[in-house]
Amino acid sequence: MxxxxxxLARATRSPSGFSYVTPRMPGRIPGRGEQYRxxxxxxxxxxxxxxxxxxxxxxxxxxxxxxxxxxxIEGGFxxxxxxxxxxxxxxHCLEPTCLSGCPVDAYxxxxxxxIVQHSADACIGCQYCTWNCSYGVPQYNPERGVVGKCDxxxxxxxxxxxxxxxxxxxxxxxxxxxxxxxxxxxxxxxDTPAPGVPVADGSLSTTRITLPAExxxxxxxxxxxxxxxxxxxxxxxxxxxxxxxxVGALVTIWVLQLVGASSGLGPAALLSFGVGGLALAAAxxxxxxxxxxxxxxxxxxxxxxxxxVLLFACFSAVAALYAAALWLQxxxxxxxxxxxxxxxxxxxxxxxCIYRVPSRPAWNTPLTLVQFHLTAGVLGPLCAAAVxxxxxxxxxxxxxxxxxxQLLLLAVRFLRCTSADGLELRGTARLLSTVLASRLxxxxxxxxxxxxxxxxxxxxxxxxxxxxxxxxEILGRHLFFVSVVPTHLAAPYLPAAREAA
Numbered sequence: 001m002x003x004x005x006x007x008l009a010r011a012t013r014s015p016s017g018f019s020y021v022t023p024r025m026p027g028r029i030p031g032r033g034e035q036y037r038x039x040x041x042x043x044x045x046x047x048x049x050x051x052x053x054x055x056x057x058x059x060x061x062x063x064x065x066x067x068x069x070x071x072x073i074e075g076g077f078x079x080x081x082x083x084x085x086x087x088x089x090x091x092h093c094l095e096p097t098c099l100s101g102c103p104v105d106a107y108x109x110x111x112x113x114x115i116v117q118h119s120a121d122a123c124i125g126c127q128y129c130t131w132n133c134s135y136g137v138p139q140y141n142p143e144r145g146v147v148g149k150c151d152x153x154x155x156x157x158x159x160x161x162x163x164x165x166x167x168x169x170x171x172x173x174x175x176x177x178x179x180x181x182x183x184x185x186x187x188x189x190x191d192t193p194a195p196g197v198p199v200a201d202g203s204l205s206t207t208r209i210t211l212p213a214e215x216x217x218x219x220x221x222x223x224x225x226x227x228x229x230x231x232x233x234x235x236x237x238x239x240x241x242x243x244x245x246x247v248g249a250l251v252t253i254w255v256l257q258l259v260g261a262s263s264g265l266g267p268a269a270l271l272s273f274g275v276g277g278l279a280l281a282a283a284x285x286x287x288x289x290x291x292x293x294x295x296x297x298x299x300x301x302x303x304x305x306x307x308x309v310l311l312f313a314c315f316s317a318v319a320a321l322y323a324a325a326l327w328l329q330x331x332x333x334x335x336x337x338x339x340x341x342x343x344x345x346x347x348x349x350x351x352x353c354i355y356r357v358p359s360r361p362a363w364n365t366p367l368t369l370v371q372f373h374l375t376a377g378v379l380g381p382l383c384a385a386a387v388x389x390x391x392x393x394x395x396x397x398x399x400x401x402x403x404x405x406q407l408l409l410l411a412v413r414f415l416r417c418t419s420a421d422g423l424e425l426r427g428t429a430r431l432l433s434t435v436l437a438s439r440l441x442x443x444x445x446x447x448x449x450x451x452x453x454x455x456x457x458x459x460x461x462x463x464x465x466x467x468x469x470x471x472x473e474i475l476g477r478h479l480f481f482v483s484v485v486p487t488h489l490a491a492p493y494l495p496a497a498r499e500a501a
Contacts, residue, residue, distance in 0.1 A: 024166050026178045035114020036152060037179045037206035040087055043213070044173035047072065047085040054168030055089065058153060065139045067150040068165050071490060075219030082219070084212050087174060088489050089150035089165065090137045091198075091205035092116045094185060098129040098138055098149070101357075103306040104295040106147075114181070114206070115154050120146045124295055125288020128305050134203055134359045135489040145288025152176070179206055198492035202358055209493050221490050227427035229435060229482040235285035237477045240351055241379075243312060244372060245470070246276030247344030248380020250319055252398070253326070254337035256390040264389035266327035271387055273319045280312055304353040311347035318343055348372050361424040362484045367413055371480070374409060375473050377402035378451045382469055385455075385462035392462055396455030403451025403469065410444060410476070427485035436483055439475060446472030 030036060047070060055061070055068040068089040076082045092109075096116045099107035106122040107129070109115070118138070123146040129138045130147065138149045153163035157176075161167075166174050187197050188204055196209040249272035253265050284290040297313075300306040322340045325333035352372040355363040378399055385395040417429035432440050450468025454461055 024172055024175045025162050026176055028178065030113060030178050033181050034178050035092070035181060035206065036157070037092060037114070037177050037184075037208060038089065038152070039175045039177045039208045039210070041173045041175070041210040042073070042084045042086060043210060044171040045070075045085040045087060045169075046171055048170065050168040050170060051087050051165035051174055054164040055150065058164035059148070061139075061141070061148070062143075065141055065148070067137075067139060067148065069489070072222040073219055073490065073494065074222050075216030077216075077218075082212070082214075082216055084219075086209070086221075086490055086493075087165075088135065088207065090116060090152070091135060091203075091207040092152060093201075094181060094204035094206060095202065097132040097134065097203045097357075097359075101128055101132040101303055101305070103128065103297075103299050103303040103309070104292075105299050110154070113152075113154065113157070115152050115157075116149075117151050117154065118147065118149050120144070120148065122295070123147055123289070124292045126286065126296065126305060127288075128303075128354065131355070131357050131360055131486075134201055134487055134492070135205070136359070136486055140288065142288065147288075177208065179208070196493065201492040205492065211493075215494075219494060221488055221494075223488075227431055227485050229431060230484055231481065232478050233286060233481050234478075235282050237474060237481065239279045239283040239286070240372070241375060241470070241473050241477050242275050242279030242282070243351065244348055244376040244473075245379040245383055246272045246279060246319070247315070247341075247348050248376030248378070249275070249383040250322065250337070250344055250380075251341045251376070252380040252384045252395070253389060254322075254334070254341050256384065257326070257334055257337055261390045264387055266323065266329075268384050268387040268389035269319070269323035269326045272383065273316070273323045275383075276312070276316055276319060280316060304350055304356075308347060308350035308354060311343055311350050315340065315343040315347050344376075345373075348376055359487045360484050361420075361422055361487070362413075362417065362428040363480075365413075365416070367409060367416070371406070371409055371413075371476075374402055374406045375477075378406055378447075378469055379466070379473060382451070382455065382462060382466040385459075386466045392459040395462070396459045396465075399455050399465070399469070400452045403447055406447055406451065406476075407444065410447075414440075423491075424485040424487060428483045431483045431485070432479070436479060439479055443472055443475040443479060446475060 049070050051068050052066050052070055059067060061067065068087060070085055070087045073084045073086055092115050096109060099109060099116065103126060104122050104124055106119045108117050110117060125145045127140045127147060130140055138147045140147050156163060162176065166176060184206060185204060187194060193199050195211050198205045250269060253269050257265060284293050287293055296306055296309045298306060300310050318336060318340045322336045325336050349369065352369040355368055358364055381395040381399040384390055385392045414432060417425045420426060446468050450465045450472055454465040
């Protein structure tokens with residue numbers, strides 16, 4: 001049954017002088033195989049940001065958190081330069097990546113309207129969705145400890161009212177439409193997509209954009225070349241590095257046990273287990289609502305974050321048994337060690353896969369997997385040597401080999417960014433070669449000294465080598481977070497931005 005909705009409208013004058021009316025609301029609810037979507041007309045927008053203010057007032061957000069954002073698009077050449085504006089909220093995608101990656105199932109897509117909704121009650125504030133979304137739509141509110149996003153003012157829609165941004169726009173540039181899902185999916189996958197249809201967008205945004213009649217070929221977002229360091233996420237730096245140290249040390253201890261070493265394995269395993277527990281405790285500081293951390297186990301079938309939590313929880317439990325078995329010299333400890341090693345390696349792999357998201361090209365590479373495992377390979381032997389497990393000379397050689405691989409990887413990642421055509425990778429290279437250059441150099445020096453030079457020349461200085469290498473890995477993980485540049489929200493819609501991105 002069709003339900004009528006009120007029609008807000010704006011009067012528009014065509015170049016010929018003929019006035020017509022463009023409705024802001026579709027006049028009916030979606031039927032089978034349809035959903036609501038935003039339609040934004042760049043020809044009409046004047047960049048006043050009334051939509052941003054209205055959205056914030058409607059949802060009680062502070063000025064710094066914008067569920068709808070307005071960006072400037074510039075193009076042309078002097079004296080015929082052009083400027084237009086792009087306003088974007090949530091795109092209520094057909095395949096929302098925020099939903100698929102959420103470890104607590106806080107997102108849902110309404111089957112009747114297609115609106116992607118977020119439950120603040122279920123959210124634990126892990127912020128994984130803020131990385132997963134290709135458009136940076138979800139916004140973390142540190143005061144509330146949860147993420148929030150545009151829900152198309154679904155409460156207003158259910159009452160027959162238009163969303164706040166639609167109502168507030170003085171030019172009627174934002175409208176609500178009903179879209180046929182299969183037709184839109186086909187349009188997005190067409191060999192030659194029509195203007196205003198998103199391209200190369202895995203989440204399949206439903207927002208339709210009407211571009212200006214004469215868009216210069218070089219039209220691109222004004223901030224396309226302006227990049228700044230991102231949030232370092234110190235709790236995640238500590239968590240990832242220390243869990244990898246713990247895994248690397250326990251794998252090293254297990255290998256030493258297999259080759260017949262016996263001295264110092266128990267204390268080394270106990271220390272490694274303690275470091276892993278400390279790392280998992282540090283991870284809760286990243287959550288906006290740490291008291292609900294247990295919820296992260298819920299979606300292990302589809303979320304890499306849930307899998308990481310599950311694997312490291314199992315790793316910690318088995319590692320405790322392994323440490324006890326070594327300390328008490330219980331027969332069969334090698335079998336427990338093998339299970340510990342497998343769970344630890346799987347946990348490190350899950351950690352790396354969390355960051356393999358298309359919206360962060362600097363992370364979305366197999367090199368991230370290699371980097372995380374090499375961190376374990378560098379710190380593990382050094383940790384074992386520092387507590388006197390095994391022969392220091394062979395542990396030093398193992399650490400040096402892994403350290404050399406890490407240095408090579410550092411160079412490969414930097415060259416990959418400098419030689420790339422994409423905006424994001426070029427932005428990462430720009431950050432690493434300018435404002436972060438001193439930190440990048442210090443990371444290389446610490447790694448070369450602590451993981452290679454000191455162990456090979458002074459094997460007995462294992463504690464100092466471990467401290468230096470650990471500092472280098474922490475600094476490297478800091479650079480991993482702060483140098484990443486997200487995809488631009490305009491990239492799937494503007495050819496110039498898409499080529500750059």
